[in-house]
Amino acid sequence: MYDWLIVGGGLHGSFVAQSIAAAAPRARLAVIDDRPALAAWRRRADACGMTYLRSSNAHHLGQRADSLRVFAGEHGFDGANELGYYRRPSRALFEAHAAQALAEPPRIAARAERIERLSRGWRVHTTDGARHDTARLVLALGPNAPYRPAWAIRCEHVYDRDFDINTSTDMHVAVVGGGITGAQLALRLRGLGHAVCWVTREAPRRADFDSDPCYAGPRCLTPFANTPVEQRTALLAEARQPGTLPPDVFARITAALAAGDIAWRRGSVAVRDDHGLLFDDGRRLDADRVILATGFEPWPAENSLLDRCIRNFDLRCDRDGHVFMNDDLEAAPGLHLLGRPASLQLGPMAGNIKGARLAGARLSRVAQGNARHVA
Structure with missing residues (x-):
């Protein structure tokens, strides 16, 4: 039985897996995905012709805050790979750094097909006919389906x-x-x-960004966390800046x-x-x-893995498809969600790279607490 299983090995899932492994090196952990960590990211970036990220150079997938800057200096990425006041990294720099930073955790090369709640933990059924049991399950499923009017x-x-x-x-x-x-x-x-x-x-x-940059740090995240969770949906709508360049x-x-x-x-x-x-x-x-080029649906597609989890495990959502969860990103005991569904805890940047970093910090604390309890 695993201590942690992460369903979805994209940028969020891989970064959080690294964070948990660093916080609890003895934890039995694996990522379930049949694609490399950067596969979906590269497909979307190729499709629209992205050359620079919209995030600042402080938002990256290294464990240390300065790791992207250090990597750029050590690997010959000059000033042309940092754009504007926020030194937004070029796609080439970001991907080269991510490939190094996201050292492969143990990986189950399959797709999750069904999730089952056990008396103590969770079971994931995969497309290869296997089943995998875990004490804690993290869903890092990426964006919902493309939005079509x-x-x-x-x-x-x-x-x-x-x-x-x-x-x-x-x-x-x-x-x-x-x-x-x-x-x-x-x-x-x-x-x-x-x-x-x-x-x-x-x-x-x-x-500059698709949401108020104040939410990248405690100046806005602290009052956001102190606001009753039922009122945070309105704060998210106010902070986000969709359709901007x-x-x-x-x-x-x-x-x-x-x-x-x-x-x-x-x-x-x-x-x-x-x-x-x-x-x-x-x-x-x-x-x-x-x-x-109309973005993604706020709600998961009918009968998708996340949709079935919401229905089967009675997960509570707001009107915009965000899932109610506790400070440990738990929507049910031992079931953690990442990305946009976690916005009511992580704020308007939950689906971005900054959101991956915020989630990694939360789940690292959970993993450290578990490790101390076992010891």
Whole structure:
């Protein structure tokens, strides 16, 4: 029987596994995932053409606070790999550091299929027919399914697993979504030779981060933690800044719009048909291809692993899909959740790299407490 099983070996799951192993070296721990730690991250970054992270250089996957800066100096990453006031790392620097920092924990190369509650612990059934028992189970399942508006059920999404940007050139492409992903995708498609129209509901808005940076530290996290949990949903909505662009992406996309290299339509889409898009106000946009860059669903997909856990184990959620849990990120005894579902504890950055670091600190304390108790 394991002491800890982490379902999901992406950035969050792998970092938390490292944190637990460092805090309790004798703990029996494994990660369940059939993909490498950076696989899903790289697929999404490739799809939209990311070159720099939106996070500051303080948000990384090393155990020491200065490990990214030290790594950059030791491996020849010059100043071009740090952007702006917050020294946002290049994707190349971040991934090279992550590959070194996330030393592989014991890994079960399978996908979790079903979770069962035991009298003392949890059991994970995997797609290879095996079952694995553990005292504590951590769900690090990554983002929910890509979000599709009601009119866009037939449209491809940049975050679909099978999304392929490589198509014949000289196409008229509509990119729908006003945030950083939509802007980066529009720029990348234009660079590939397509005629691109960027479709947004609002004018481009500039912001360094996708939530109030105050929540990266105790100045906002402490009063957030002292607020009754039922009132934190409103604080999360106030702190988050969806649909905004960091300064470099804002400058590039607005320059492209001003030069006429990329067209722009502002409005709400009503219908997608064989010829393109029809807006609420009757305007039409002809397009050979429509690509959504509309982020992720707030709620897990029906019958997904997380959805079944919520229903089967009576986990309580707020209206935005965040799960109620205690300070140890426990939604049920011995069942811990990471990422966006943990926002009511970790704040608006729960789904970001900073959220992985906050979760790692919480679960390290749990692992240390368990180790002392066993000793």
